[in-house]
Amino acid sequence: MRSLIQTVSALAATMPMLALASQADVKTPAQQYSAVFKEYSSVSGGQRGATTDLDRKVAVDRLAPFAAKFVDLAEKYPNDPIALKALRQACQIVGSTDSAAINAWEINQSNFPAGNRDDSPGRTVALVLRDHVLSDQLGPIIDRMRYAYRMDYEPCLQEVLDKNPHRDVRGLTCMALAQYLGDKLQMLRLSDGREELATCYEIVFGKDYLPEWRRRDRDKLAKRIESLFERATKEYGDVKFRGGTVGEVAKRELYAIRNLSVGKVAPDIVGKDQDGTPLKLSDYRGQVVLLYFWSEF
Amino acid sequence: MIGVNSWVHDPGELKKVMIEHNITWRSFDDENIINPQWNFPATPAFFIIDHVGTIRHKWIGKPSEKSVDTALDKLIQEVEPTTIKK
Numbered sequence: 001m002r003s004l005i006q007t008v009s010a011l012a013a014t015m016p017m018l019a020l021a022s023q024a025d026v027k028t029p030a031q032q033y034s035a036v037f038k039e040y041s042s043v044s045g046g047q048r049g050a051t052t053d054l055d056r057k058v059a060v061d062r063l064a065p066f067a068a069k070f071v072d073l074a075e076k077y078p079n080d081p082i083a084l085k086a087l088r089q090a091c092q093i094v095g096s097t098d099s100a101a102i103n104a105w106e107i108n109q110s111n112f113p114a115g116n117r118d119d120s121p122g123r124t125v126a127l128v129l130r131d132h133v134l135s136d137q138l139g140p141i142i143d144r145m146r147y148a149y150r151m152d153y154e155p156c157l158q159e160v161l162d163k164n165p166h167r168d169v170r171g172l173t174c175m176a177l178a179q180y181l182g183d184k185l186q187m188l189r190l191s192d193g194r195e196e197l198a199t200c201y202e203i204v205f206g207k208d209y210l211p212e213w214r215r216r217d218r219d220k221l222a223k224r225i226e227s228l229f230e231r232a233t234k235e236y237g238d239v240k241f242r243g244g245t246v247g248e249v250a251k252r253e254l255y256a257i258r259n260l261s262v263g264k265v266a267p268d269i270v271g272k273d274q275d276g277t278p279l280k281l282s283d284y285r286g287q288v289v290l291l292y293f294w295s296e297f
Numbered sequence: 298m299i300g301v302n303s304w305v306h307d308p309g310e311l312k313k314v315m316i317e318h319n320i321t322w323r324s325f326d327d328e329n330i331i332n333p334q335w336n337f338p339a340t341p342a343f344f345i346i347d348h349v350g351t352i353r354h355k356w357i358g359k360p361s362e363k364s365v366d367t368a369l370d371k372l373i374q375e376v377e378p379t380t381i382k383k
Contacts, residue, residue, distance in 0.1 A: 186357045194361040256336050262355050266346045267334040273323045274311045286348050288372045290365065292322075293335075293342040 033073055033082040040066040040089070047100040053110045060097045067093040067120035071127065078131040084141060087132070090124045091144040098149050098204060105200040117206065121150040129159055136166045138173070146176040149205060151212065153180060171236030171246045178228035178253070185221050188213055222257075229253045266291075345369060348376045 027035075043066070046059035070086040070093070077083055104110050132138060138160060145153040157177040164170050191197045191210060201210040229250045237247030259267060269281040281291070311326045338357050345354040345368055354368045 190356055190358045190360055192360070193364040193367075252336055255334075256338070260335060260338075260344075260352065260355070262352050264352050265350050266344065266352050269325060269335065271325045273325060274315050279323060279325060281346070282350065284346075285350055288348060288369060288376055289346040290369060291344040291346060293338055293340050293344075294324075295340040 029073070029077040029080040029082045033086060036066070036069050036073060036086075037089070040069075040093075044093075044096070047096065050100075053104060053108070056100055056104050060100050063093060064097050064118070066090075067097075068118055068123075071120050071123045074127050074131075075123070078127070083127070084132055084135065084137050087124050087128060088141040088144060090120050091141055091148070094121050094124075094150065095144055095148050101204040102149075102200065105203070109196065121148075121152045125152045125156040128156055133160060133163050134165055136169060138164065138169050142169070142173050142176045146179050147183060148180070149209075151209070167236065168239045171232065171239030172241065174228055174232045174236055175241060175246055175250065178225050178232065178250075181221060181225050181228070182253075184213055185218060185225065188216075188218060226254065226257050229257070345372065347372055 040063075043059070043062040046062060047056055050056040050059045067090040070090040074083040074086040074090070128138070128141065142157065142160065145157055154177070157173055157180060161170055161173045161177060164173065191201075191214075198210050232246050232250035233254065237245060237250070239246040241249055258264070266281065269279075271279055273279040281289070311324065315324060341359050343354070343356045343360060343365060344352055345365070347353050353372060354365075356364075
């Protein structure tokens with residue numbers, strides 16, 4: 001009873017503020033963006049400091065609703081420079097909450113937090129394609145779609161690649177699409193025989209997510225990825241990309257596809273082992289070798 | 298199994314890390330690799346290479362132990378009759 005009274009009085013206290021907010025509709029889009037951003041900043045990153053499942057859930061539950069708030073702003077002010085910034089934030093938030101959910105699963109098979117199931121990714125993509133597909137400012141949002149899981153991003157990246165008039169944006173998008181699809185192909189390969197991973201994707205992204213990817217033809221997917229990297233080297237080789245160029249990164253990716261794939265002869269590795277003794281991969285010719293690239297974590 | 302470590306960069310440090318983590322397999326120290334054509338994939342990454350040096354399986358990330366074991370067993374059975382070394 002006591003808590004009910006408190007709730008009622010808390011509601012009453014917010015009423016005048018609500019009235020004030022509607023009067024203050026004269027706030028510019030930039031001011032509204034700043035207000036949402038300020039509120040968002042106070043909760044962002046909370047999931048990284050979380051140590052228990054409950055902490056993680058609380059942090060993600062606080063963070064998740066901001067994706068929709070940013071999308072709302074972008075929807076309301078499509079012609080204002082804040083629109084793309086807001087969409088980028090929405091993308092970033094969905095990415096953070098998705099990663100937090102997957103990490104929670106990977107750490108202790110816990111389904112806390114259960115991920116964000118609102119329609120922000122779909123709305124983000126619809127607005128990007130409706131209002132900004134020709135923009136020269138798409139780089140940052142494309143960058144956030146690159147390593148994301150959501151299926152909505154694939155057609156979005158493809159359409160930007162097809163329609164955007166700016167060569168540098170197309171170059172980044174070409175790389176982003178190839179890397180996005182490459183990640184999904186790796187995910188498919190890893191999920192073979194790992195039903196617990198399938199459960200994780202089901203909890204975080206819904207039951208159709210992995211089955212839908214699994215219906216894709218893996219060979220075709222691999223070919224498409226290769227041709228995107230090829231296109232990146234040919235058409236966008238000189239476009240700046242992560243401290244280097246699209247061409248440099250795409251060439252490395254193509255090298256891996258062509259030489260470090262199943263069916264290829266493994267390049268030799270010549271070096272020293274932990275004792276400083278010379279070691280060659282080819283020393284083990286004639287035997288079956290499990291080669292494990294590892295790091296301390 | 299052969300490892301390639303791609304994190305420890307101080308000479309001599311790798312051995313210490315490996316003892317600490319009870320890692321018993323031989324491992325390249327990536328700083329000491331003369332020919333870095335492998336691009337150093339994100340870790341963990343697993344490759345299964347057969348007796349003639351062909352890559353037969355590849356996982357970037359952590360596959361199920363069962364997938365790795367099954368793949369290894371199958372390959373070893375396939376290879377064993379034709380090789381002397383095990």
